[in-house]
Amino acid sequence: MALFIRDDEVDALAAQLQKAMNAPTKKEAVRRALQNELDREKHKASLRERLAPLQERVASWGKPDPNFDMKKFTDEMWDDL
Numbered sequence: 001m002a003l004f005i006r007d008d009e010v011d012a013l014a015a016q017l018q019k020a021m022n023a024p025t026k027k028e029a030v031r032r033a034l035q036n037e038l039d040r041e042k043h044k045a046s047l048r049e050r051l052a053p054l055q056e057r058v059a060s061w062g063k064p065d066p067n068f069d070m071k072k073f074t075d076e077m078w079d080d081l
Helices: 008-021 026-043 047-060 070-079
Strands: none
Touching (some): 008 026
C-alpha cells in the first residue's frame, strides 16, 4: 500500500530529512526514520525498569519510624520562625 504525504509541512520535513540523511528519495528517508524510531522504542526501558533503582534506594532507607509525630514535628518547625 502506498503512503501519500498530502501535508505540506510533513512533505517539507521529509525533504529536509532526505537532505540531512543524504537519502536518494524522500521515501527512503521516511523508511529509515520510521525504522530508527521503531528500533528506539524496542530498546526503551519500561517504566518498571526505570523506577527499579529509585525503589531500591528508597527501600535502603529502612522502614519509617512508627512513633514519628508529624504534627509535633511541624509545630516545632513553625515555632523556630
